Amino acid sequence: MKKSVIIGALTVAGLAASAAVAGTMDDVKARGKLxxxxxxxxxxxxxxxxxxxxxxxxxxVCRAVAAAVLGDPKAVEFVPTxxxxxxxxxxxxxxxxxARNTTWTFSRDVDLKFEFTGINYYDGQGFMVPKDLGVGSAxxxxxxxxxxxxxxxxxxxxxxxxxxxxxSYEPVPIETNAEAQQQYLAGACDVYTTDASGLAATRAxxxxxxxxxxxxxxxxxxxxxxxxxxxxxxxxxxxRWSLNALIAAEExxxxxxxxxxxSAAATNNPExxxxxxxxxxxxxxxxxxxxxxxxxxxxxxxYGELFEKNIGENTPIGLARxxxxxxxxxxxxxxxxxx
Amino acid sequence: MSDQSIAFVxxxxxxxxxxxxxxxxxxxxxxENLFSSVTNSILxxxxxxxxxxxxxxxxxxxxxxxxxxxxxxxxxxxLAGDSAGCFAVLTERWHQLIFGFKYPQExxxxxxxxxxxxxxxxxxxxxxxxxxxMLILTGLYPFIGFWLIWGGTIMAPLMGLVGFIVAYMVxxxxxxxxxxxxALGGLVAAIIFWTLGGYVSDAMSGFLALEQIPSRDMxxxxxxxxxxxxxxxxxxxxxxxxxxxxxxxxxxxxxxCVVFIEFIRGVPLITLLFVANVVLAYFLxxxxxxxxxxxxxxxxxxxSSAYIAEVIRxxxxxxxxxxxxxxxxxxxxxxxxxxxxxxxxxLKISIPGIVNVAVGLFKDTTLVSVISMFDLxxxxxxxxxxxxxxxxxxxxxxGFASLLFFIIxxxxxxxxQWLERQLATDHR
Numbered sequence: 001m002k003k004s005v006i007i008g009a010l011t012v013a014g015l016a017a018s019a020a021v022a023g024t025m026d027d028v029k030a031r032g033k034l035x036x037x038x039x040x041x042x043x044x045x046x047x048x049x050x051x052x053x054x055x056x057x058x059x060x061v062c063r064a065v066a067a068a069v070l071g072d073p074k075a076v077e078f079v080p081t082x083x084x085x086x087x088x089x090x091x092x093x094x095x096x097x098x099a100r101n102t103t104w105t106f107s108r109d110v111d112l113k114f115e116f117t118g119i120n121y122y123d124g125q126g127f128m129v130p131k132d133l134g135v136g137s138a139x140x141x142x143x144x145x146x147x148x149x150x151x152x153x154x155x156x157x158x159x160x161x162x163x164x165x166x167x168s169y170e171p172v173p174i175e176t177n178a179e180a181q182q183q184y185l186a187g188a189c190d191v192y193t194t195d196a197s198g199l200a201a202t203r204a205x206x207x208x209x210x211x212x213x214x215x216x217x218x219x220x221x222x223x224x225x226x227x228x229x230x231x232x233x234x235x236x237x238x239x240r241w242s243l244n245a246l247i248a249a250e251e252x253x254x255x256x257x258x259x260x261x262x263s264a265a266a267t268n269n270p271e272x273x274x275x276x277x278x279x280x281x282x283x284x285x286x287x288x289x290x291x292x293x294x295x296x297x298x299x300x301x302x303y304g305e306l307f308e309k310n311i312g313e314n315t316p317i318g319l320a321r322x323x324x325x326x327x328x329x330x331x332x333x334x335x336x337x338x339x
Numbered sequence: 340m341s342d343q344s345i346a347f348v349x350x351x352x353x354x355x356x357x358x359x360x361x362x363x364x365x366x367x368x369x370x371e372n373l374f375s376s377v378t379n380s381i382l383x384x385x386x387x388x389x390x391x392x393x394x395x396x397x398x399x400x401x402x403x404x405x406x407x408x409x410x411x412x413x414x415x416x417x418l419a420g421d422s423a424g425c426f427a428v429l430t431e432r433w434h435q436l437i438f439g440f441k442y443p444q445e446x447x448x449x450x451x452x453x454x455x456x457x458x459x460x461x462x463x464x465x466x467x468x469x470x471x472x473m474l475i476l477t478g479l480y481p482f483i484g485f486w487l488i489w490g491g492t493i494m495a496p497l498m499g500l501v502g503f504i505v506a507y508m509v510x511x512x513x514x515x516x517x518x519x520x521x522a523l524g525g526l527v528a529a530i531i532f533w534t535l536g537g538y539v540s541d542a543m544s545g546f547l548a549l550e551q552i553p554s555r556d557m558x559x560x561x562x563x564x565x566x567x568x569x570x571x572x573x574x575x576x577x578x579x580x581x582x583x584x585x586x587x588x589x590x591x592x593x594x595x596c597v598v599f600i601e602f603i604r605g606v607p608l609i610t611l612l613f614v615a616n617v618v619l620a621y622f623l624x625x626x627x628x629x630x631x632x633x634x635x636x637x638x639x640x641x642x643s644s645a646y647i648a649e650v651i652r653x654x655x656x657x658x659x660x661x662x663x664x665x666x667x668x669x670x671x672x673x674x675x676x677x678x679x680x681x682x683x684x685x686l687k688i689s690i691p692g693i694v695n696v697a698v699g700l701f702k703d704t705t706l707v708s709v710i711s712m713f714d715l716x717x718x719x720x721x722x723x724x725x726x727x728x729x730x731x732x733x734x735x736x737x738g739f740a741s742l743l744f745f746i747i748x749x750x751x752x753x754x755x756q757w758l759e760r761q762l763a764t765d766h767r
Binding site for chain 1: 440616
């Protein structure tokens with residue numbers, strides 16, 4: 001019977017190989033499901049809840065794309081990937097897109113042959129210290145002991161930061177984030193450094209979060225975004241503009257509350273009309289119908305709503321918009337025009 | 340003669356008096372075992388203090404634990420600064436820890452029933468005094484278990500089973516002419532039958548069908564048990580064959596077995612798992628979904644059968660040469676002398692080693708969490724610790740995982756000790 005399974009698998013493989021010649025979008029439509037790579041679990045970004053439903057900020061991007069292409073935000077097969085398996089999963093075609101807070105870097109874009117389709121979160125390395133330490137800036141940390149995960153870019157960034165400011169530090173090498181939390185709480189180090197979103201999530205789990213502060217300095221750039229394989233630009237466009245539609249919706253004031261009203265008939269704002277398909281033929285250019293963006297936005301709300309619901313200030317993680325505010329509010333979130 | 344001349348003579352014997360208090364009961368036991376010397380007394384007191392301080396620290400934490408709360412924050416509010424466990428995470432997520440987060444809740448009875456049947460099916464193999472007829476269930480179990488856990492039509496496992504029967508019948512027919520002929524004929528017959536049976540079960544896909552559940556939805560402790568059971572039961576026969584092959588006089592078989600064993604033993608299990616998950620994806624055609632659990636089972640089985648082969652080879656080497664010669668002088672052929680004389684003795688010697696490998700293998704199944712499969716540890720490290728409600732709960736979750744593993748592994752080890760006593764025929 002093992003044999004029959006293998007023979008079956010090979011048959012499926014043969015069929016899939018012939019189908020792979022067609023574009024990714026046709027594959028997704030034929031399959032009726034979007035295979036979206038996510039993390040095996042990161043607080044606020046992607047994790048299944050008690051009912052087994054995936055929730056989170058990155059998950060929201062997957063659902064928006066599925067809604068735009070297939071018309072159903074639930075038509076997503078979430079494929080959990082680790083830091084080690086994510087790129088092979090995408091390169092081998094096991095997943096159609098990867099939304100796994102992956103930093104956009106030169107070598108990943110060029111050498112690994114992926115196409116980053118935008119940035120949905122601007123992260124950066126920060127520092128957390130106990131309030132008792134009385135430190136207001138990372139530049140006051142001369143001589144501090146620092147808990148740091150080994151073998152990561154954060155380690156190199158830390159060395160650069162301290163050297164350029166001409167101050168000294170004592171590293172305490174740590175293997176995992178969980179271990180780092182325990183070491184930091186036990187007082188093995190004065191400072192814990194990792195990505196600012198991770199610091200906020202870690203701080204939220206402490207018994208007394210108010211006894212710890214995240215310092216204002218951000219010492220590295222970690223732009224996170226969804227990515228697809230090289231070589232299928234049409235599919236890359238679909239993912240890129242689905243994300244952009246969420247961002248544009250926030251900028252234009254289109255929310256899940258008023259979208260039904262705004263899309264019922266053409267409004268005074270031509271860009272809203274083009275976005276929601278009551279004017280122009282943007283959807284057709286993408287190979288989708290006119291209401292693609294409306295469905296993407298209705299899947300989980302616009303960019304701001306997704307942010308507030310999953311990682312915003314009212315959640316236990318409590319991230320401020322900061323760099324991730326709309327460009328009009330002094331942030332970096334900016335979409336090219338829908339025109 | 341007067342009465343006075345007669346000395347006092349006791350007419351009845353004294354009743355035996357009880358031994359002194361210091362030489363009986365608990366006092367004696369304590370004197371002999373705990374306080375027999377100054378050093379031992381000091382060690383006893385130190386150990387008592389150690390036990391006391393561990394229990395006084397941990398018992399309030401366990402007994403005062405919170406079992407009902409929606410999140411870690413709520414737990415801490417209820418505790419209001421006290422130190423106690425937040426076991427509410429187990430109350431809310433126990434089903435994910437046991438079955439994984441995607442297995443449909445209304446189908447939980449299926450793996451549970453499969454587990455109960457597993458115990459029934461394994462019992463006659465483990466305990467020789469049970470009725471031999473129960474072995475029929477053992478033979479059927481792999482097909483029933485597959486059908487219950489994965490679902491789909493019953494025709495697929497049924498065809499698999501009938502395929503084996505057809506292969507066996509063809510083998511019996513052809514065995515007269517030669518063993519190799521019979522084996523080959525059986526294999527060909529089985530493949531032909533399974534190919535035809537595949538069409539039949541496809542055509543009758545609605546017949547007695549349970550809801551089909553893909554492998555990627557398996558998870559939790561169920562996944563550990565599936566991997567552990569399947570891999571141990573497959574690797575034992577393969578390990579025996581490898582061990583015999585390594586001792587064979589036929590050079591090609593010997594070389595194949597030696598190379599296989601040495602290669603697998605020289606590679607860490609985690610590397611094999613990465614090969615199963617990542618590297619195979621490059622060799623297979625794009626879009627292939629060659630069942631991940633099957634890939635992992637193949638890799639773990641290869642790994643553990645190499646180890647079991649070496650354990651059994653130790654048992655074979657421990658037998659005196661006279662046993663082999665005895666088999667030959669009785670006129671038994673190779674298969675008979677192995678089956679009747681050598682292996683029963685060699686396997687008996689190997690029991691502790693085999694159990695050691697089996698327990699280690701069962702615990703090694705948690706390694707699949709690094710290739711993004713959600714076994715018990717994967718569920719804890721991934722989804723549960725990454726949920727906004729339960730991020731920061733460590734002791735309770737890992738304590739629960741340790742408890743589950745301890746129960747199973749301790750059971751296996753107790754069984755093996757019992758079995759060794761049962762098989763002790765050497766009157767040592």
